[in-house]
Amino acid sequence: MRVEEKAPARAYRWRWAALATLLAAEAMNLLDATVVQVAAPVMHRDLGGARSGIQWFSAAYTLPFAVLLITGGRLGDRCGRRRVFTAGVAGFALASLCCALAPGAGTLIAARAVQGAAAAMVIPQTLGLIRAMFDGPEMARALGSIGPVMGLSAVCGPVLGAFLTDALSWRAAFLVNIPPALAVLGTVPLLREDRAARPPRMDPTGTALAILGTGLVVYPLIQGDTAGWPPWTWAAMAGGLAVLVLFGLHQLRTARRGRDPLVEPSLFRDRGFPAALATSTLFFAAVNGLMTVIVLQIQLGLGRGVLSAGLTLLPWSCALAASSWFAGTTLVPRYGRRVMFAGLGCLLAGLLAAIAVYRAAEPGSYPWPLLAALAVAGAGNGLFTVPFFTAALARVRPHETGSAAGLLNAVQQFGGTLGIALLGTAFFHVLPGAGALAAVQAAFWIAVALLAAGTATAALMRR
Known part of the structure; x- marks a missing residue:
């Protein structure tokens, strides 16, 4: 994706209202991903099918999202970012309706894949549209607003999904996308159309x-x-x-x-950026996979409801949001990328504490100390992500920034897909013979191994 910086002679009148439109679309996509993670076991119980369907309900979204992100950015470069953004939001709303009306697991998985493809048309346009409407210090403020909105969405997503599924139905978790999507479509005319001066060819x-x-x-x-x-x-x-x-x-x-x-070969001229890609894949594989198996242990192992599963994830999400803010405002300006390794250490400590909690837990009883362990892990998650993306782009040349950011985002989604596949499969493999507590411990140990490898690749980023 190529983003052209513009400096309009006069500030665009509707820029702040247009920014709200873009942020609403970003939040809608993240909420949808986190909502489904919590509700997936309930969907499987209602629709039937193989137990692997629980993994596919999430992976069918993240996989096309990952592989089509860069292509979606190029479509915006060529056809106009507002036009592609509009088509993506409309497609996302229609796919959400199909998900809500799905009569079986196969139909739901197919509709989730369409959702992911639509999201890949929406998300890459945000940066270019912001740059088309803002300039100078205001652009920095506009770009800085993305992080808090995404953090709030990460906190609210699991709880919202759990509440809607518990109070109404898992189908409501998809129907809830439609009102904000319609609101976004209604305010799309506020966006200023923009495209690349020299649009890259499709591949x-x-x-x-x-x-x-x-x-x-x-x-x-x-x-x-x-x-x-x-x-x-x-x-x-x-x-x-x-x-x-x-x-x-x-x-x-x-x-x-x-x-x-699609991928600029010059990004691989030294080990720094490839190491960042490997780190991103390993880290988000561990984190996304853990979200899945925590929910599975609560719902399948303990027989608790979806609301209990959603609230179990709340300490992680709240700690993530708080530590991200603290890292961005205080720690990273003072200590730089060293905060990234402190975050990895904190996350690993939280996972090892969670394994100890699971090992000591009685089958059938809720492991209350787990909430503290997940809060520690969530704090590590937030401490890592803020300096990581800064460090990953530190050695990227200005003309490569758009391509590098798009590739990092794609790898993040692909890593999440791998984590859902790997840790979910490990959980289901151990579950029949040894039970849910042993299964979730096995998955956590795999996550620890992934993060240990991620720490090693992160060390290569600074050489």
């Missing part, structure tokens, strides 16, 4: 290879345990990795021919 071959490669990796990870890990699952994963290598070679060849690759 349909690269997009197809990315979709095929990631799909071949994620699908067997989710379905393998249910199927008994037959040979085709291992062959599919190997094939997916080969396709992703082919994708990388295609990007290099596209760049050498003077065309516009």
Whole structure:
């Protein structure tokens, strides 16, 4: 995605109202992702199907979101960011309605995939549209407003999803998207249209290879345990990795021919940015996977309702929001990227404390000390994310910033998809023989290993 900076001679009159429109769309997408994580077991109980459907209800959204983010940004560059933003919000609203009316698990999963593709058209336009309407100090204020809104959405999402599902139905968790989507569509005329002065070419071959490669990796990870890990699952994963290598070679060849690759090869000129991509994948795989298995243990292991599961995640979300604010305003300006490693240490300490709580818990009883452990983990999450993205983009040259930010966002979503697949599968593999407490501990240990590896790759970012 390429973003052209503009300096309008006169401030755009409707810029702050337009900013509210953009922030509402951003919040709507994040709320939808977190709402479904909490409500997924209830959806599965109502719709039936294989237990892997619980993972697919989330992964079907995040996977197309990840692989189409950069393509969505390019569509905005070429066709106009407001136009693509409008189409994405309209598609998201229609897909939400289809999710709410889904008669079976397969229909719901398909509609979730459309939601993810629509979100990939919406989110990349925000930065470019803000730059088209703001300038100077006001632009910094506008961009700075994204973080608090996303933090508030992360706090409210699990609780909102739990409340709607408990009080009404899981279908209400999708219907709730429609009023804000209609409000956003009603205020779209306030947005100033914008597009790149030299729009990059589309790369349909690269997009197809990315979709095929990631799909071949994620699908067997989710379905393998249910199927008994037959040979085709291992062959599919190997094939997916080969396709992703082919994708990388295609990007290099596209760049050498003077065309516009999806991924700028110059971003890989030193180890700093590739290390950031690896760190992002490992970190968000651990965090997103943990959200899934915590909910599974509460609902499937303890037989508690969706409201109990949503409230269990609240300490993590609140601590994340508070520590993100504290890190951004106080710690990072003073200590820089060292805060990132303090966050990883805090998160690991919280996970180890949670494992100890699960180990000491009695089967069938709610593990109350878990709430404190999750608060510590959430604080570490917030302390990590703020300095991480700053450090990841520190060595990126100005003309590469748009491409680097888009790739980081895509990798974040892909890491989340891998985490849902990997930790969810580990949970379901252990559950039948050893019970939910052993299953959630196994998943937590995998998350600890992912974060330990992420700490090692994060260390490479500063060399």
